Amino acid sequence: MTGFLLAAAGFVLAMVALGLVRILRGPGNADRLMAAQLMGTGGIATLLLLGAATDVPATRDAALTLALLAIFATVAFVKGIPAADDPDRTQESE
Amino acid sequence: MSWTLALEAGLAALVLGVAVWTLSVRQTFAAVVAFVVYGLALTLVWVRLSALDVALTEAAIGSGLTGVLLLGAAARLRATEADAVAERPGAGVRAAAAALAALVALALAAAVLYLPEPAHTLAPAAMAELPATGMRNAVTGVLMAYRAADTLLEKVVVLISLIGVWSLAQDKLWGGRPGLLHHADPDGALAFLARRLPPVGIVAGIYIAWLGADQPGGAFPGGTIIAAMWLLAMMAGVTDAPPISRRWLRLVLVAGPAVFLAVGFSGFFTAGAFLAYPVAYAKALIVVIEVGMVLTIAATLGLLMAGPPERSDKP
Amino acid sequence: MTSVTLFGLLGALLVGLGLFGLLVHPHPLRKILSFNLLGGGVFLLFGVVARRGAGAGLGGDPVPQALVITGLVVAFAATALAVVLLLRLFQESGSATLRTDAPAGKDAGGAADH
Amino acid sequence: MSLVLDVFSIAAICAGAFFFLAGTAGLLRFPDALTRLHALTKADNLGLGLVVLGLLPRAGGVLPALKLIAIWLLVLLASAIVSQLIGRAARRESRLQ
Numbered sequence: 001m002t003g004f005l006l007a008a009a010g011f012v013l014a015m016v017a018l019g020l021v022r023i024l025r026g027p028g029n030a031d032r033l034m035a036a037q038l039m040g041t042g043g044i045a046t047l048l049l050l051g052a053a054t055d056v057p058a059t060r061d062a063a064l065t066l067a068l069l070a071i072f073a074t075v076a077f078v079k080g081i082p083a084a085d086d087p088d089r090t091q092e093s094e
Numbered sequence: 095m096s097w098t099l100a101l102e103a104g105l106a107a108l109v110l111g112v113a114v115w116t117l118s119v120r121q122t123f124a125a126v127v128a129f130v131v132y133g134l135a136l137t138l139v140w141v142r143l144s145a146l147d148v149a150l151t152e153a154a155i156g157s158g159l160t161g162v163l164l165l166g167a168a169a170r171l172r173a174t175e176a177d178a179v180a181e182r183p184g185a186g187v188r189a190a191a192a193a194l195a196a197l198v199a200l201a202l203a204a205a206v207l208y209l210p211e212p213a214h215t216l217a218p219a220a221m222a223e224l225p226a227t228g229m230r231n232a233v234t235g236v237l238m239a240y241r242a243a244d245t246l247l248e249k250v251v252v253l254i255s256l257i258g259v260w261s262l263a264q265d266k267l268w269g270g271r272p273g274l275l276h277h278a279d280p281d282g283a284l285a286f287l288a289r290r291l292p293p294v295g296i297v298a299g300i301y302i303a304w305l306g307a308d309q310p311g312g313a314f315p316g317g318t319i320i321a322a323m324w325l326l327a328m329m330a331g332v333t334d335a336p337p338i339s340r341r342w343l344r345l346v347l348v349a350g351p352a353v354f355l356a357v358g359f360s361g362f363f364t365a366g367a368f369l370a371y372p373v374a375y376a377k378a379l380i381v382v383i384e385v386g387m388v389l390t391i392a393a394t395l396g397l398l399m400a401g402p403p404e405r406s407d408k409p
Numbered sequence: 410m411t412s413v414t415l416f417g418l419l420g421a422l423l424v425g426l427g428l429f430g431l432l433v434h435p436h437p438l439r440k441i442l443s444f445n446l447l448g449g450g451v452f453l454l455f456g457v458v459a460r461r462g463a464g465a466g467l468g469g470d471p472v473p474q475a476l477v478i479t480g481l482v483v484a485f486a487a488t489a490l491a492v493v494l495l496l497r498l499f500q501e502s503g504s505a506t507l508r509t510d511a512p513a514g515k516d517a518g519g520a521a522d523h
Numbered sequence: 524m525s526l527v528l529d530v531f532s533i534a535a536i537c538a539g540a541f542f543f544l545a546g547t548a549g550l551l552r553f554p555d556a557l558t559r560l561h562a563l564t565k566a567d568n569l570g571l572g573l574v575v576l577g578l579l580p581r582a583g584g585v586l587p588a589l590k591l592i593a594i595w596l597l598v599l600l601a602s603a604i605v606s607q608l609i610g611r612a613a614r615r616e617s618r619l620q
Contacts, residue, residue, distance in 0.1 A: 178434075
């Protein structure tokens with residue numbers, strides 16, 4: 001079972017690493033963020049699988065921290081787009 | 095064993111690839127996104143190196159907060175990127191830099207390959223003294239007892255850098271509110287997240303800080319998570335950054351170092367040395383210090399992210 | 410090759426890469442980014458030394474691990490200060506150049522060196 | 524009993540891994556930002572969800588299992604909202620071009 005869990009962790013990590021090609025290709029910044037987002041979720045899954053394989057319960061807390069913080073890059077990106085570029089802003093603001 | 099080594103080799107290749115990409119890409123924004131991934135991958139490396147405390151801190155600070163900070167700066171500095179391209183150093187300088195970097199990397203690699211056998215370690219010494227601190231997590235024991243002066247001074251360093259950030263405000267805005275005003279739709283998706291996530295996140299932050307005594311965790315990752323939740327609420331416009339002239343804010347900022355110093359000086363009378371803890375009360379004192387530290391770390395890191403005052407407090 | 414050697418060599422390479430980026434990138438924000446990359450490599454070397462010191466029921470020597478935690482927090486604080494210095498330079502001069510003939514270039518040079 | 528649980532774990536984790544594969548394939552192959560976002564959310568929700576489901580019997584207690592579920596719920600909440608934000612940003616970018 002340990003071997004299977006490690007293999008699964010490696011597989012998930014390989015998959016999300018492959019998805020990072022989107023950071024290379026873009027074309028838009030939104031696409032780049034999607035790759036980072038996928039890496040965040042995949043990183044959480046890899047941590048949980050690794051923790052179960054090696055029987056280190058504390059990896060769950062690392063996964064919890066990632067779950068809370070992995071979204072921040074995207075939020076910063078959305079807030080970082082200046083108002084002048086943003087046609088939605090007129091409907092959005094009070 | 096071969097499974098784990100294959101996994102680690104893949105992980106190392108991922109870290110290296112992301113690092114090369116961070117350096118070589120032209121757009122700063124793409125470089126920062128790659129840097130966020132670098133932090134995530136390093137978190138996994140720390141888990142493989144059995145350094146769970148470091149993994150937690152790296153997840154919170156390395157990829158989380160640093161990424162937000164640099165993404166925000168990249169967005170504000172987008173206009174300056176084109177000028178910088180013209181300043182690229184010539185081929186000679188680049189070759190010299192590459193040679194120097196390669197030399198440093200080679201020297202470090204040689205040092206890694208010729209590390210002394212058997213390895214020097216303080217692990218048995220740390221474990222032998224650990225019961226006296228009342229902690230069961232050796233890393234927290236090191237941070238709070240054996241190297242307490244380090245941790246105290248680190249708090250001061252972070253506080254000084256916050257003062258440095260504040261002092262970059264324009265004179266007329268001193269004492270005002272940090273950062274730009276965030277307008278947000280009160281019914282929008284981001285505001286919804288900023289209302290739902292922080293209650294859970296703050297509990298999780300306190301939980302991780304509390305765990306620190308016995309398991310991987312502690313005041314650093316816990317305080318960082320709370321700071322991130324505060325930052326989320328500020329970015330979504332659900333709450334506004336407080337004016338930096340507020341007395342309560344200043345009190346929260348010095349609470350951690352002040353409690354630490356007070357306990358440290360009381361050590362002269364109770365245990366005969368600065369920052370020495372009387373054995374019977376060691377755990378209680380360390381918990382008191384940690385509570386103050388979580389508060390101060392959360393406030394300091396949140397305000398470091400918010401930046402210098404950019405709006406006058408007067409309406 | 411053991412995992413300790415593998416990650417140790419990775420750390421050494423990351424330091425080299427970060428140093429190269431710090432030297433050749435003209436944009437100060439990229440210098441800050443490179444410096445953080447370099448920092449990651451240095452922390453990794455500490456982690457390798459810690460892992461080699463495993464013993465007494467611990468997965469690693471807790472002293473270098475504690476140093477890395479302190480280092481991560483201080484690196485973040487220094488990065489925040491450097492970024493704010495850079496943004497202020499941009500606000501004042503309308504550019505983010507570190508050229509010595511530019512009027513405000515010297516201050517930000519200090520920022521990137523943090 | 525433990526054999527049944529092991530088979531359950533393996534099946535669920537394999538299914539979860541498949542959705543990560545699908546998410547990556549979609550992210551790389553789909554033609555525009557919004558369809559790629561659609562692929563991404565499958566990995567977020569189903570991929571991680573099935574991995575968590577598969578790890579539940581191995582969590583070693585009710586409280587650790589609840590923590591695993593809490594992690595998944597947090598990712599669900601965050602990714603649902605972040606997808607909205609990314610989608611809006613992608614639309615904005617395509618308008619700018």
